[in-house]
Amino acid sequence: MIRPSFPAALLVAAALTAFGSVAWAAGKIFPYPYVQEDLPNGLRLITVPTGYPNIVALFIVVSSGSRNEVEPGKSGFAHLFEHLMFRGTKEFPSEKYQAEIKDAGAASNAFTTDDFTAFHTTFSKEDLPRILSMEADRFQHLEYSPEAFKTETLAVLGEYNKNSASPISKLFETLRATAFTTHTYRHTTMGFLADIQAFPQEYEYSRQFFGRYYRPEYTTIIVSGDVDAKRVRSLVDERWGAWKRGDYNPEIPAEPAQTAPRTAHVDWPSPTLPWVVVAYRGPAFADTTEDTTALDAISRLGFDESSALYQRLVIQDQSVDALRANPPENVDPELFTVLARLKDAANIPAVQKQMIAAVEGFATTQVDAAKLNVLKEHIRYEFALQLNNSESVAQTVGQFVALRRTPESMNRYYDEYAKLTPADIQRVAKKYLVEQGRTVVTLTSAGGTR
Amino acid sequence: MKHLPLAAQLAALLTAGTLAAAPKVVELPGKSPLVTIRFVFTTGAAADPAVKPGVASLTASLLGNSGTKDLTYKQVLDAFYPMAASVGAYSDKEMTTFVGETHVDNLDRFYAIMRDMILHPGWSQEDFTRVRDNAVNALRVGLRGNNDEELGKEELYNLIYAGHPYGHEDLGTGPALEKMSVADLQAFYKKHYTQANLIIGLAGGYPPEFLARVKRDFTALPEGPADSHDFPAPAAIAHNRVTLIQKDTRSVAWSLGFPITVKRGDPDFVALLVMQSWLGQHRSNCRLYDRMRELRGLNYGDYAYVEYFPHGMFTFEPEPNIARQQQIFQIWIRPVEPATATFALRLALFELDRMVKTGITQEEFERTRSFLSKYVNVLTKTKSAELGYAIDSAYYGIPNYNEYVKTGLAKLTLDAVDGAIRRNLRAENIQIVGVAKDTEALKMELTVGAATPMHYNSPKPQDVMDEDKIVEKFPLKLRAEDVTVVPVGTVFEGQ
Numbered sequence: 030m031i032r033p034s035f036p037a038a039l040l041v042a043a044a045l046t047a048f049g050s051v052a053w054a055a056g057k058i059f060p061y062p063y064v065q066e067d068l069p070n071g072l073r074l075i076t077v078p079t080g081y082p083n084i085v086a087l088f089i090v091v092s093s094g095s096r097n098e099v100e101p102g103k104s105g106f107a108h109l110f111e112h113l114m115f116r117g118t119k120e121f122p123s124e125k126y127q128a129e130i131k132d133a134g135a136a137s138n139a140f141t142t143d144d145f146t147a148f149h150t151t152f153s154k155e156d157l158p159r160i161l162s163m164e165a166d167r168f169q170h171l172e173y174s175p176e177a178f179k180t181e182t183l184a185v186l187g188e189y190n191k192n193s194a195s196p197i198s199k200l201f202e203t204l205r206a207t208a209f210t211t212h213t214y215r216h217t218t219m220g221f222l223a224d225i226q227a228f229p230q231e232y233e234y235s236r237q238f239f240g241r242y243y244r245p246e247y248t249t250i251i252v253s254g255d256v257d258a259k260r261v262r263s264l265v266d267e268r269w270g271a272w273k274r275g276d277y278n279p280e281i282p283a284e285p286a287q288t289a290p291r292t293a294h295v296d297w298p299s300p301t302l303p304w305v306v307v308a309y310r311g312p313a314f315a316d317t318t319e320d321t322t323a324l325d326a327i328s329r330l331g332f333d334e335s336s337a338l339y340q341r342l343v344i345q346d347q348s349v350d351a352l353r354a355n356p357p358e359n360v361d362p363e364l365f366t367v368l369a370r371l372k373d374a375a376n377i378p379a380v381q382k383q384m385i386a387a388v389e390g391f392a393t394t395q396v397d398a399a400k401l402n403v404l405k406e407h408i409r410y411e412f413a414l415q416l417n418n419s420e421s422v423a424q425t426v427g428q429f430v431a432l433r434r435t436p437e438s439m440n441r442y443y444d445e446y447a448k449l450t451p452a453d454i455q456r457v458a459k460k461y462l463v464e465q466g467r468t469v470v471t472l473t474s475a476g477g478t479r
Numbered sequence: 480m481k482h483l484p485l486a487a488q489l490a491a492l493l494t495a496g497t498l499a500a501a502p503k504v505v506e507l508p509g510k511s512p513l514v515t516i517r518f519v520f521t522t523g524a525a526a527d528p529a530v531k532p533g534v535a536s537l538t539a540s541l542l543g544n545s546g547t548k549d550l551t552y553k554q555v556l557d558a559f560y561p562m563a564a565s566v567g568a569y570s571d572k573e574m575t576t577f578v579g580e581t582h583v584d585n586l587d588r589f590y591a592i593m594r595d596m597i598l599h600p601g602w603s604q605e606d607f608t609r610v611r612d613n614a615v616n617a618l619r620v621g622l623r624g625n626n627d628e629e630l631g632k633e634e635l636y637n638l639i640y641a642g643h644p645y646g647h648e649d650l651g652t653g654p655a656l657e658k659m660s661v662a663d664l665q666a667f668y669k670k671h672y673t674q675a676n677l678i679i680g681l682a683g684g685y686p687p688e689f690l691a692r693v694k695r696d697f698t699a700l701p702e703g704p705a706d707s708h709d710f711p712a713p714a715a716i717a718h719n720r721v722t723l724i725q726k727d728t729r730s731v732a733w734s735l736g737f738p739i740t741v742k743r744g745d746p747d748f749v750a751l752l753v754m755q756s757w758l759g760q761h762r763s764n765c766r767l768y769d770r771m772r773e774l775r776g777l778n779y780g781d782y783a784y785v786e787y788f789p790h791g792m793f794t795f796e797p798e799p800n801i802a803r804q805q806q807i808f809q810i811w812i813r814p815v816e817p818a819t820a821t822f823a824l825r826l827a828l829f830e831l832d833r834m835v836k837t838g839i840t841q842e843e844f845e846r847t848r849s850f851l852s853k854y855v856n857v858l859t860k861t862k863s864a865e866l867g868y869a870i871d872s873a874y875y876g877i878p879n880y881n882e883y884v885k886t887g888l889a890k891l892t893l894d895a896v897d898g899a900i901r902r903n904l905r906a907e908n909i910q911i912v913g914v915a916k917d918t919e920a921l922k923m924e925l926t927v928g929a930a931t932p933m934h935y936n937s938p939k940p941q942d943v944m945d946e947d948k949i950v951e952k953f954p955l956k957l958r959a960e961d962v963t964v965v966p967v968g969t970v971f972e973g974q
Contacts, residue, residue, distance in 0.1 A: 134855075135854075142781075175937065176939070185779070191627075195626065229936050301624045360496055410561070410581075413563075
């Protein structure tokens with residue numbers, strides 16, 4: 030979720046109070062001065078000195094996620110590749126890489142989403158040169174044997190297995206497969222189970238995947254914390270400068286327009302509480318129109334703890350024990366979703382009806398301007414509370430970099446939020462939150478009442 | 480207490496031989512525009528009356544998720560909304576924590592509500608019913624239904640501590656929660672929410688006069704008494720024993736362990752931290768992870784602990800303020816394919832056995848020590864975590880945690896680590912918990928003692944194949960009567 034913001038006055042106060050005198054460009058929302066530069070090979074570097082002492086957070090974003098898995102039978106590959114990146118190189122075999130990470134006392138991990146894969150490491154500032162070197166080495170010279178590849182595919186199957194205990198994974202797997210027929214968002218980031226089980230035979234394809242996407246033009250390095258931008262640039266030039274640009278551009282199939290509502294149901298094999306997810310085909314992330322901010326506002330005004338629906342279903346009649354909405358914030362058009370867990374499957378029809386009415390009501394009734402102003406205040410403080418260490422600064426920047434490859438996107442997005450009006454929200458709701466773009470998926474225990 | 484540096488404060492506390500007179504205070508003042516408030520009561524599930532398991536946890540949940548005497552819960556939520564603030568409440572065996580974070584702009588308004596949630600709860604029946612339903616669902620659905628790993632980890636503690644004040648799930652049991660009333664919670668609150676049990680924690684850019692106000696307000700609580708945390712030792716485990724929880728699931732989740740007598744502050748603690756990091760550093764490369772996942776592809780990860788660490792599948796760093804006087808050594812084996820379940824268990828025990836017998840090498844010791852002396856900073860990267868650790872340090876009677884660990888590591892030797900391993904750990908007399916579908920077949924495999932060979936999808940080096948020949952026959956020493964099968968529907972359904 031994108032959840033940052035900052036009004037100018039608060040921002041300056043915060044920056045000055047927390048970090049003494051901080052040079053800060055007037056009118057910008059992001060409180061930290063940052064340097065964004067491109068190497069000749071297309072690699073982008075963003076350095077964010079935060080004023081927090083000693084610690085450096087490195088966040089490397091590769092613009093390759095499950096969205097890029099265009100070939101049939103190859104779902105889950107971006108995520109598998111996140112794993113393979115820890116399998117080592119000639120210079121730093123896996124054991125040596127891990128030994129260096131241990132020696133640096135670093136916390137290191139990675140994750141994959143629909144649109145990108147991120148590798149993040151947090152460590153003491155004196156270890157920046159060696160960590161940047163090791164990262165440069167594995168991004169350019171990853172080498173793993175067919176045997177190591179096969180073993181790693183089993184760790185991914187293990188990940189699927191541990192996730193499979195939760196009905197939420199299955200619910201969203203089904204939602205994606207129902208709401209999308211063509212676009213790669215049809216599968217989740219984990220991928221289809223059958224594809225995961227076939228991974229061990231795909232060594233050659235994995236090399237091809239690496240050759241396509243682990244390239245400078247797909248990669249952005251974010252370094253935040255106790256750092257100097259010039260020094261970081263010179264380290265990056267030295268270790269990443271020789272990395273060769275690639276030439277691959279995937280053709281992501283466009284999803285055809287949805288013309289009628291869809292439904293699906295999941296029978297869960299063991300006892301659980303019922304779930305309902307109501308989803309609508311939404312737009313791609315936008316930072317220069319009100320589409321994304323309006324849907325974010327709807328997700329909060331309609332379904333946050335203070336909302337009328339939450340109060341009715343969770344606090345008063347208590348038929349629901351969890352309710353939340355998520356706006357689409359992806360590179361390509363994705364889903365606006367509202368998710369509820371019910372206490373009794375008998376209430377599914379009634380609750381589902383109220384969820385739909387709450388969403389689609391935004392198209393017919395304008396939101397209260399005072400409530401929208403309270404929301405804007407909420408969002409500003411939420412952002413202030415979020416940026417409480419260098420790691421979360423890097424992560425916040427990373428979310429926007431994954432979408433637009435620049436922290437400027439954050440400034441644009443919050444400018445849009447500040448301008449948002451009740452009429453904007455209604456206009457966006459009318460465009461996207463409509464019956465013909467709706468998909469509803471329910472999940473109940475097998476044999477239980479629906 | 481004035482705005483002394485933390486080390487000085489803790490020194491003062493320690494000089495007194497115990498925590499300072501109630502209410503105790505831990506402060507980390509700073510220039511940040513954010514303020515963190517932690518109210519920690521040194522009470523929890525260990526104080527649950529035998530017939531009311533879960534009352535401590537439910538009391539904390541109700542206070543943290545309901546209205547006050549002046550505000551309905553809706554009004555509380557509406558008031559917090561523009562501040563993007565909330566109060567978190569959680570409870571463990573010996574500690575119950577209320578934590579809030581706010582921008583200093585909103586401190587007065589935020590604090591006034593948070594204070595009233597704790598000092599003047601609304602006790603509304605409507606809030607109670609909602610929060611109790613949540614607890615029942617967290618137990619029966621969240622834990623038992625949807626999270627095999629956490630189910631195994633939690634049940635491991637409940638089995639090890641059977642008959643002990645720690646011996647029930649913090650959330651309670653289904654039947655006990657269903658019978659519970661607001662009056663039960665009020666009785667618990669009255670007895671245990673005392674000044675003698677309270678530690679006030681403040682961090683960030685709050686004004687200097689703020690502490691005095693907080694201290695004054697909290698004199699509204701009864702003065703005492705403080706909970707006693709002088710617990711008996713758990714019953715000895717005479718031989719390996721297994722509980723298999725039967726449920727419809729794809730894979731097999733294992734947890735295993737036994738009680739240890741070492742806690743934070745004890746002489747062997749830092750040595751055991753090195754052991755823990757080497758054998759099973761949480762969500763990171765470590766011996767178990769390397770041998771089980773990286774080399775053999777058995778699962779998603781394998782870790783070891785000497786302190787309680789709940790929700791490990793959702794978090795990389797442990798939550799502070801779950802301090803305990805008694806801990807267990809634990810190995811967490813993430814879900815494995817059923818066909819390799821017994822082999823995975825054997826491999827974990829084989830690695831434990833090897834470590835107990837031969838210790839670790841000088842090089843491994845030095846690398847792990849170097850890692851921990853820096854990694855400890857990552858644990859306290861936010862003010863809220865730093866404050867939580869400082870409160871725990873006051874509770875355990877140790878200096879600032881980072882300094883305590885770094886100083887301990889600097890003095891540590893390989894011999895001390897190996898000695899601590901030999902003194903405190905073992906590869907026998909272990910409680911094992913498995914969550915699996917085909918429990919009868921698994922029970923048979925565990926007790927018959929036949930080899931359970933591993934089959935790979937790719938060639939392995941000869942040394943691994945040779946090791947597997949030993950592992951596949953590693954003696955589990957389990958008789959039929961040592962393995963109990965329970966249907967998942969019966970877990971947490973006792974009194």
